[in-house]
Amino acid sequence: xxxxxxxxxxxxxxxxxxxxxxxxxxxxxxxxxxxxxxxxxxxxxxxxxxxxxxxxxxxxxxxxxxxxxxxxxxxxxxxxxxxxxxxxxxxxxxxxxxxxxxxxxxxxxxxxxxxxxxxxxxxxxxxxxxxxxxxxxxxxxxxxxxxxxxxxxxxxxxxxxxxxxxxxxxxxxxxxxxxxxxxxxxxxxxxxx
Amino acid sequence: xxxxxxxxxxxxxxxxxxxxxxxxxxxxxxxxxxxxxxxxxxxxxxxxxxxxxxxxxxxxxxxxxxxxxxxxxxxxxxxxxxxxxxxxxxxxxxxxxxxxxxxxxxxxxxxxxxxxxxxxxxxxxxxxxxxxxxxxxxxxxxxxxxxxxxxxxxxxxxxxxxxxxxxxxxxxxxxxxxxxxxxxxxxxxxxxxxxxxxxxxxxxxxxxxxxxxxxxxxxxxxxxxxxxxxxxxxxxxxxx
Numbered sequence: 302x303x304x305x306x307x308x309x310x311x312x313x314x315x316x317x318x319x320x321x322x323x324x325x326x327x328x329x330x331x332x333x334x335x336x337x338x339x340x341x342x343x344x345x346x347x348x349x350x351x352x353x354x355x356x357x358x359x360x361x362x363x364x365x366x367x368x369x370x371x372x373x374x375x376x377x378x379x380x381x382x383x384x385x386x387x388x389x390x391x392x393x394x395x396x397x398x399x400x401x402x403x404x405x406x407x408x409x410x411x412x413x414x415x416x417x418x419x420x421x422x423x424x425x426x427x428x429x430x431x432x433x434x435x436x437x438x439x440x441x442x443x444x445x446x447x448x449x450x451x452x453x454x455x456x457x458x459x460x461x462x463x464x465x466x467x468x469x470x471x472x473x474x475x476x477x478x479x480x481x482x483x484x485x486x487x488x489x490x491x492x493x494x
Numbered sequence: 495x496x497x498x499x500x501x502x503x504x505x506x507x508x509x510x511x512x513x514x515x516x517x518x519x520x521x522x523x524x525x526x527x528x529x530x531x532x533x534x535x536x537x538x539x540x541x542x543x544x545x546x547x548x549x550x551x552x553x554x555x556x557x558x559x560x561x562x563x564x565x566x567x568x569x570x571x572x573x574x575x576x577x578x579x580x581x582x583x584x585x586x587x588x589x590x591x592x593x594x595x596x597x598x599x600x601x602x603x604x605x606x607x608x609x610x611x612x613x614x615x616x617x618x619x620x621x622x623x624x625x626x627x628x629x630x631x632x633x634x635x636x637x638x639x640x641x642x643x644x645x646x647x648x649x650x651x652x653x654x655x656x657x658x659x660x661x662x663x664x665x666x667x668x669x670x671x672x673x674x675x676x677x678x679x680x681x682x683x684x685x686x687x688x689x690x691x692x693x694x695x696x697x698x699x700x701x702x703x704x705x706x707x708x709x710x711x712x713x714x715x716x717x718x719x720x721x722x723x724x725x726x727x728x729x730x731x732x733x734x
Contacts, residue, residue: 322670324524328603331519373579376597377571384564416520416601423594468686472516473678480674487669 306437313441316490319417320449321483326417330450331475333408340454344447346408348440350390351418354383355439358422359432372426379422384413417446452482498623505627511604512635512677513684518604521595522636523673529652532640533633534588538581538596540629542573543605547613547625549573554614566609567600574599604628635680642676643667 317323320330326347333343358379366372391409394402412418421442425435456478465474511517518539525535549569550557557565578596582589589596599605608628613621644650647667649657666672 324520324670324673325598327519327523328517331516373575376575376578376600377568380567380571380600381564384567416598419601420594420598423597427594467689468682469678471681471685473682473685476674476678476681480671480678483671483674484666487671 305434309434309437310441310444311492313438314445314448315486316492317442318445318449318486318489319420319442320446321479321486323420325420326415326446329411329415330446330453330479331472333411334450334454334457334475337451337454337458339408340450341447343408343411344443344450346412347415347417347446348443350383350387350409350412351421351443351446352436352440353390354386354418355421355425355435356432357382357386359425359430359435362426363432375423375426376419379419383418383422387413417442449482449486453479456482497620501620501623502627502630505624505629506631506634509628510631510635511607511628512632513680515607516681517607518602518632519677520598521602522632522639523670523677525592525595526636526639526643526673526676527647527668528591529637529640529644531588531591532636532638534585535592535595536629536633536636538577538592539599539602539604539632540626542570542577542599543608543629543632544622544625545573546570546605547608547621548618550609550613551616551618551621557614562614563606563610566606570605570609571600604632639673639676639680643672647672 313319319325320327329343334340361378361382362372362375366375366378387409391402394409421439425438428438430438453475457475460474460478469477505511509515512519512522521535521539525531546566546569550566553565553569574597577599578589581592581596608624612624616624641651644652645656646664647669649655649661649663667676
């Protein structure tokens with residue numbers, strides 16, 4: 302059991318890193334990684350939302366969509382559930398813990414269309430994970446996203462002060478940095494338990 | 495120029511969604527391991543884009559402004575589900591190659607972006623042409639990336655071996671890092687070609703007619719400064 306838990310979390314975070322290996326959530330990965338602080342906050346919000354979304358979509362699929370035989374509706378249902386969920390989480394945080402809302406708040410609406418959230422929900426269904434496995438793999442995946450975006454942000458803060466050849470300024474140098482990170486993360490693919 | 499043709503030119507060259515606007519990067523990076531996959535993904539997205547632009551343009555006077563985003567998402571998600579089922583039935587090999595990236599067309603920001611920026615303000619015909627232009631621009635970028643990656647990483651062109659046997663493929667190009675490298679190279683080439691003309695235009699006027707998102711000159715450009723706040727807001731609401 303414990304081995305399974307570790308495997309799901311480490312596998313999601315390092316071996317199949319959601320950004321560097323599966324290319325989900327690239328837009329926010331490239332768009333928000335200018336500063337370390339913002340990246341860390343976005344990462345926190347993503348962990349929060351993906352974990353909850355994995356739980357809700359897993360329950361919904363097992364107890365509503367599959368028994369009714371309408372599992373082909375999963376894309377439509379999941380995206381609406383995720384959109385609604387983000388709204389609810391936002392309102393809930395605003396009321397109950399203004400401190401967390403202050404630091405995560407502005408990033409929550411961003412997450413609705415982060416394809417990592419929908420991607421994780423669909424992968425969970427595809428891999429036939431049960432409820433607990435879905436939650437753990439969601440948590441691991443989100444952890445991987447946070448790790449990747451925080452590393453990229455710290456690299457970008459250093460790149461900013463360097464003299465980069467004109468054609469590489471802006472997006473290309475960030476993509477090259479991501480490529481090097483991706484090579485480094487390929488090293489984890491040899492991990493086994 | 496005819497305004498319908500202008501839409502095509504705009505989508506394929508002037509505002510190429512992938513290389514100039516930097517939208518829809520996830521599928522671009524993920525499925526460009528083979529040229530054929532690039533065409534398949536590009537055309538599926540084009541089909542969804544044309545249909546969603548048509549439907550949203552038809553409904554533009556009916557959908558209330560406050561709930562337009564959820565309404566668009568439902569329209570796009572329904573169309574994607576139809577496309578997914580069709581691909582699964584008629585092109586099973588493409589279906590298994592693209593896998594989870596077919597349902598993820600829903601969150602491709604090109605589609606919601608065009609709905610919000612174009613289809614809800616323009617006529618049905620123009621919106622359809624806009625969808626076609628943007629879709630073809632996306633397909634072209636994806637296929638080009640697919641051709642380069644397949645050639646370097648696998649030594650083949652659309653599945654046909656083109657190098658002598660002594661050629662050792664550079665496997666990294668079909669692996670994840672290769673995607674980042676090839677797209678970085680493409681944008682760098684576009685920048686290198688664009689910088690001279692942009693510099694001239696910068697001196698002559700306030701900015702060029704290209705998008706600012708992937709522009710290397712953005713730091714020295716007046717247009718980029720003006721566009722920056724709205725651009726970030728736009729990127730914010732549509733980050734895929």
